[in-house]
Amino acid sequence: MNNSSESEYAIQAKGLSKHFGDLKAIDNLDISVEKSRIYGFLGPNGCGKTTAIRMLTGLLTPTSGEIEVLGLRLPQEAEKLRLKIGYMTQRFSLYNDLTVKENLQFISKIYGITGTQQKKRIDELLSIYGLNHKQTQFAGSMSGGQRQRLALAAATLHKPELLFLDEPTSAVDPENRREFWEQLFDLCDQGTSVLVSTHYMDEAERCHKLAILEDGVKRADGTPEELMNNMAAHVIEISAPELRQLKQHLMSLPEVITGSQLGARLRVLIHNTVTDPIGFIMQHSNLTADFVDLVRPSLEDVFVTCTGNSRQ
Amino acid sequence: MMLSLLRIQAIFFKELTQLKRDRMTFGMVIMIPLVQLMLFGYAINTNIRHIPVGVVDQSQSALSRVLVQTISATQVVKFEQQFQDIKTAEDALKRSEIRAILIIPPDVTKRVARHPSSGFGLPASSDEETSRPIAQWLVDGADTAIAATIKSLRNMPLSELVSVKPANRSTPTFEVTLYYNPEQRTAVNIVPGLIGIILTMTMIMFTSAAIVREREQGNMEMLITTPIRSIEIMLGKIIPYIFIGVVQVVIILGLGYLLFDVPVNGSLLSLLAITLLFIAASLTLGLVISTIAKNQLQSTQMTIFVLLPSILLSGFMFPYEGMPLAAQYIAEAFPATHFMRLIRGVVLKDLEFTDLTFDIYWLGLFTIIGLAVASMRFKKTLG
Numbered sequence: 001m002n003n004s005s006e007s008e009y010a011i012q013a014k015g016l017s018k019h020f021g022d023l024k025a026i027d028n029l030d031i032s033v034e035k036s037r038i039y040g041f042l043g044p045n046g047c048g049k050t051t052a053i054r055m056l057t058g059l060l061t062p063t064s065g066e067i068e069v070l071g072l073r074l075p076q077e078a079e080k081l082r083l084k085i086g087y088m089t090q091r092f093s094l095y096n097d098l099t100v101k102e103n104l105q106f107i108s109k110i111y112g113i114t115g116t117q118q119k120k121r122i123d124e125l126l127s128i129y130g131l132n133h134k135q136t137q138f139a140g141s142m143s144g145g146q147r148q149r150l151a152l153a154a155a156t157l158h159k160p161e162l163l164f165l166d167e168p169t170s171a172v173d174p175e176n177r178r179e180f181w182e183q184l185f186d187l188c189d190q191g192t193s194v195l196v197s198t199h200y201m202d203e204a205e206r207c208h209k210l211a212i213l214e215d216g217v218k219r220a221d222g223t224p225e226e227l228m229n230n231m232a233a234h235v236i237e238i239s240a241p242e243l244r245q246l247k248q249h250l251m252s253l254p255e256v257i258t259g260s261q262l263g264a265r266l267r268v269l270i271h272n273t274v275t276d277p278i279g280f281i282m283q284h285s286n287l288t289a290d291f292v293d294l295v296r297p298s299l300e301d302v303f304v305t306c307t308g309n310s311r312q
Numbered sequence: 313m314m315l316s317l318l319r320i321q322a323i324f325f326k327e328l329t330q331l332k333r334d335r336m337t338f339g340m341v342i343m344i345p346l347v348q349l350m351l352f353g354y355a356i357n358t359n360i361r362h363i364p365v366g367v368v369d370q371s372q373s374a375l376s377r378v379l380v381q382t383i384s385a386t387q388v389v390k391f392e393q394q395f396q397d398i399k400t401a402e403d404a405l406k407r408s409e410i411r412a413i414l415i416i417p418p419d420v421t422k423r424v425a426r427h428p429s430s431g432f433g434l435p436a437s438s439d440e441e442t443s444r445p446i447a448q449w450l451v452d453g454a455d456t457a458i459a460a461t462i463k464s465l466r467n468m469p470l471s472e473l474v475s476v477k478p479a480n481r482s483t484p485t486f487e488v489t490l491y492y493n494p495e496q497r498t499a500v501n502i503v504p505g506l507i508g509i510i511l512t513m514t515m516i517m518f519t520s521a522a523i524v525r526e527r528e529q530g531n532m533e534m535l536i537t538t539p540i541r542s543i544e545i546m547l548g549k550i551i552p553y554i555f556i557g558v559v560q561v562v563i564i565l566g567l568g569y570l571l572f573d574v575p576v577n578g579s580l581l582s583l584l585a586i587t588l589l590f591i592a593a594s595l596t597l598g599l600v601i602s603t604i605a606k607n608q609l610q611s612t613q614m615t616i617f618v619l620l621p622s623i624l625l626s627g628f629m630f631p632y633e634g635m636p637l638a639a640q641y642i643a644e645a646f647p648a649t650h651f652m653r654l655i656r657g658v659v660l661k662d663l664e665f666t667d668l669t670f671d672i673y674w675l676g677l678f679t680i681i682g683l684a685v686a687s688m689r690f691k692k693t694l695g
Binding site for chain 2: 057059079082083085087089091092093094095096097098102106107109110111112114154
């Protein structure tokens, strides 16, 4: 379907900035999203994820920077882009007082899909997203998970090449979240590129690639593995009594980025300027090596290391 | 830059479906014209009758009692209380128990006898004596309509009082012929005017709320990411309300004819033409409000802010000619004022809509400007 000459990227943005008065919602952001991949924006609330997505969909004009999405320059060619992208908003934005089927029929007409083509596509979506027996139910009376499947069905109705999902699973339980991601991988498998924003670590970890955003600035990007391997810190787990006091003591050391207790264990991030982290802990805690382990970093460790959240 | 009929139609049918399910709004569409027509048709009457009044009879004569009866017979006032002195009567006036006090002086018999209209020529009365009225009214003048009605009693003929053919009852200076509403029934003027009021109310309120709701509930956020244009959203949303407006006009004129015998003298085509034009003007006003208001409460507040002057200055209840010049200029800006002239012209005076070109042009101009402003502002809210 695509020309071979076309770029391998679904989204390319350089030096993207959006300022609202003095507030720099997005500052000098560079991103490249490969086609048929799931790309994640990971960051706390208010870090600029939604602003970034709105600029990449052409809804918001950037203060400065260049954007090319699916070979179209934004914001100049935003109108043309509308037919090629799907956008699932953070808040459920279909009509609560219309039924599942009516909502989908409405969206079909908006995209100019009518007649048998419309019927076929809606039936297809209803079975993919398990909404067959819910057709005549009002969207407003459905559970969070069902509503979110309906929203995904609506956003993919016109078979967009690129899908934007703004915190898609914030109103969904873990069971439904896992199911939702299976559906995203199915879409991805069929050639759809996906850009998803989230503040859940487990969700970010599922992305092929992700960017960690904080205060409108990209702190790190890459595959989850790359991010974890290249992390500028060691992760140590300590199993010992009196962890509260130990934590307090360790946190006062400049080499320690953060410490957090997980039940009977204390997870400590130590700056990688320290070459022997286990020795470092032993030296500062009178514990023997039996109690101290060097463990594999998690995405949360990466997130904490590269954002300013290190000292709560 | 072609508009897509399919997309407009999608919005249109969605709006109809939602309206059908919103029982309250749907009920209001029917109930507002129905109830208001009953209320205004029956309740509003500029022919004031049976004003509660009191009397202080200082003469206590046979003539004074006949005088009270004669005044009662006019049905303009109703004597509800008797007072011993003026002070207690004034207190009752203050408490609004009565709206006026009739004070009959002790020498009322003599005054009547000397009054020129009573027709007793002899003995010839001096100028000073003849200039004396026979009794006095103290009126609660706060309400100008009540005051004017009592004032109209000033020249009440005394012939019945003394059952003598008056000698100097004069021929009127003017003969007055009343066109269009010879029986002077208030409903004839009110019912067509009511169309303007109800359309102003429902059209502005429904459209402004309908679009604001879409934004409030987050639907707009989804719509703007689709290929739909803002003008298509607006057209799709207001077209259902054009039908609602026409239904309301049919209810008002139909019931007005059945219950209040208000004729429709003009052609139905003219009626439809001016009604559609006015609906369009009101809808665009609602659209403009919807682009400014952030939520449904604000849109309701702004609607009322526009609604009140638009109704009060429209000439619906108070004649346009009676307003000061500044108010007349403001009134000219509102579509309701022009529609009031148009609808009364067509319904009562059998005017063709082509005869009222200025009002037609103004409504047309208002619609075009309104649409332009709304589309411009609507775009802004997306960015």
